[in-house]
Amino acid sequence: MITAQSANLSFSHGGADHPVLREISFQIEAESSCAIIGPSGCGKTSLLFLLAGLLQPDSGTITIAGQPRSGTILQNFGLFPWKTVYQNIGLGLVLKGVEKKRIQQKVEQLLIEMGLTGFGAHYPGQLSGGMQQRVAIARALAVEPQILFMDEPLSSLDALTRERLQNLIQEIRLKKNITMVLVTHAIEEAVFLGRRIIVLSGRPGRVLRIVDNPQAGSADYRQSDIFFHRCVELREILKGEDYGQET
Amino acid sequence: MGRKRDILLAALILLGIWEVSALLLNSMALPEPWMVLLDSAGKIANGSLLDDLAISCLRALLGIALALITAVPLGLMIGAEEGLRRRLSPFIYLLYPVPHVVLLPLIIILFGIGNFSKIFLIALIVFFQILVTTRDAAKNIHRNYFLAMQTLGASRLQIYRHVILPATLPKILTAMRISIGTAVAILFFVESFATTKGLGYIIMDSWGRADYVALYTGISCMAALGFGLYLLLDRVERKVCAWTQSD
Numbered sequence: 227m228i229t230a231q232s233a234n235l236s237f238s239h240g241g242a243d244h245p246v247l248r249e250i251s252f253q254i255e256a257e258s259s260c261a262i263i264g265p266s267g268c269g270k271t272s273l274l275f276l277l278a279g280l281l282q283p284d285s286g287t288i289t290i291a292g293q294p295r296s297g298t299i300l301q302n303f304g305l306f307p308w309k310t311v312y313q314n315i316g317l318g319l320v321l322k323g324v325e326k327k328r329i330q331q332k333v334e335q336l337l338i339e340m341g342l343t344g345f346g347a348h349y350p351g352q353l354s355g356g357m358q359q360r361v362a363i364a365r366a367l368a369v370e371p372q373i374l375f376m377d378e379p380l381s382s383l384d385a386l387t388r389e390r391l392q393n394l395i396q397e398i399r400l401k402k403n404i405t406m407v408l409v410t411h412a413i414e415e416a417v418f419l420g421r422r423i424i425v426l427s428g429r430p431g432r433v434l435r436i437v438d439n440p441q442a443g444s445a446d447y448r449q450s451d452i453f454f455h456r457c458v459e460l461r462e463i464l465k466g467e468d469y470g471q472e473t
Numbered sequence: 474m475g476r477k478r479d480i481l482l483a484a485l486i487l488l489g490i491w492e493v494s495a496l497l498l499n500s501m502a503l504p505e506p507w508m509v510l511l512d513s514a515g516k517i518a519n520g521s522l523l524d525d526l527a528i529s530c531l532r533a534l535l536g537i538a539l540a541l542i543t544a545v546p547l548g549l550m551i552g553a554e555e556g557l558r559r560r561l562s563p564f565i566y567l568l569y570p571v572p573h574v575v576l577l578p579l580i581i582i583l584f585g586i587g588n589f590s591k592i593f594l595i596a597l598i599v600f601f602q603i604l605v606t607t608r609d610a611a612k613n614i615h616r617n618y619f620l621a622m623q624t625l626g627a628s629r630l631q632i633y634r635h636v637i638l639p640a641t642l643p644k645i646l647t648a649m650r651i652s653i654g655t656a657v658a659i660l661f662f663v664e665s666f667a668t669t670k671g672l673g674y675i676i677m678d679s680w681g682r683a684d685y686v687a688l689y690t691g692i693s694c695m696a697a698l699g700f701g702l703y704l705l706l707d708r709v710e711r712k713v714c715a716w717t718q719s720d
């Protein structure tokens with residue numbers, strides 16, 4: 227279980243404090259999934275960093291019960307161009323000092339799962355955007371995380387590839403009982419993947435609404451009326467937040 | 474390979490220009506290339522040139538190596554550790570523009586006129602070139618790579634090994650490319666006095682004796698030495714920076 231309690235965050239530049247997140251509170255149950263959505267620049271990445279422990283709140287608390295292993299996919303994947311696909315995926319295990327043999331098994335299994343067989347010796351620069359995103363997902367999964375933090379892992383993909391990868395993420399999440407926190411600015415993605423959807427306001431980000439979405443991830447959800455109505459509902463909430471009029 | 478053929482062709486054209494100039498000039502001061510080639514081959518075959526070639530090669534290599542093993546770690550640390558950078562950068566700022574060649578008398582007073590002084594001066598000059606490039610490269614590594622390492626739970630040492638060093642390596646090799654030219658130039662300078670061994674000595678000695686063929690043999694060997702180092706570096710680069718030539 228992940229709990230945020232009136233967390234605040236600001237960045238200071240030019241001597242002044244610029245608030246980025248204000249009084250953020252919510253809960254995410256273990257083995258559930260949560261989507262964070264909001265207009266561009268509202269502080270989604272910052273919020274994910276708080277949850278993943280890459281940043282500390284100025285006030286308020288972020289707690290994760292039971293210190294689970296976590297994996298994180300950064301907004302632009304954070305792959306290392308000087309490492310091959312194989313080395314990128316195995317890096318988390320290498321850093322933990324896992325023995326070579328086991329790393330090899332794990333990486334090869336992930337290459338198959340992610341449809342990357344035959345690309346282990348390629349460098350990220352030689353892959354398409356979609357393949358790079360799958361490498362980033364594989365790298366995060368390699369350490370067998372119990373929580374997966376993802377920052378717009380599917381942005382800049384065409385609609386069909388995007389849906390295919392959404393399905394893949396959903397499949398993996400169910401198979402491995404992973405708690406998932408997904409940042410996105412795409413409404414359909416939030417509705418398909420997030421059992422709970424946290425809607426942030428424009429900058430500084432406040433929680434505008436928390437929408438429950440129990441049908442998330444079910445087969446054919448995208449074609450259902452509930453899906454359609456929930457997307458409309460989110461669009462209504464987000465309307466007027468788009469360009470972050472609040473400063 | 475096309476590149477190899479092009480280089481060979483360029484070499485032949487340069488030799489042709491030399492030959493034509495020698496014929497036109499018809500002067501002792503510019504012997505024809507085949508005479509120089511014959512002289513070099515003869516001296517290498519009877520072993521009289523090998524010593525000089527070997528010692529010059531060794532001086533240049535050791536100088537570069539000494540610079541490399543000191544400048545790279547230091548440059549990486551100054552670039553990557555902010556505190557260190559703040560404290561040490563003013564010193565580099567003051568010391569870098571000094572023409573280090575003028576320290577020769579001091580070096581000879583300190584270390585005598587033996588090989589070490591020669592190697593030390595080459596190392597000193599190359600040191601600053603590599604130091605400054607390495608520092609700047611390490612300073613400009615994108616923040617994302619550090620975040621990605623943080624999400625994988627890397628230690629500081631692991632960050633050096635997996636991010637800071639590989640990210641700066643292409644720049645370091647470029648700096649070395651420039652350093653080779655400098656190193657050979659300084660080699661000539663330090664071999665032009667107080668020694669009876671080395672290609673620099675051969676050049677100065679045959680010049681003094683007005684033995685122009687021997688003079689050009691020395692010059693050609695010096696050029697070949699620089700070219701050889703260049704080729705070596707090419708090979709190293711293809712091995713350790715495979716990712717930069719992957720497109």
Ligand SMILES: Nc1ncnc2c1ncn2[C@@H]1O[C@H](COP(=O)(O)OP(=O)(O)OP(=O)(O)O)[C@@H](O)[C@H]1O
Pocket residue numbers: 237238239246265266267268269270271272273301411429
């Ligand atoms: N390290 C930092 N220093 C100063 N300001 C920052 C820093 N990181 C983010 N900000 C500011 O905080 C605000 C929120 O940034 P953040 O990246 O969290 O937004 P986001 O919702 O993820 O945006 P996007 O949709 O573009 O990914 C932005 O206005 C940004 O300029």
Ligand SMILES: [Mg+2]
Pocket residue numbers: 270271272301377
């Ligand atoms: Mg973001």
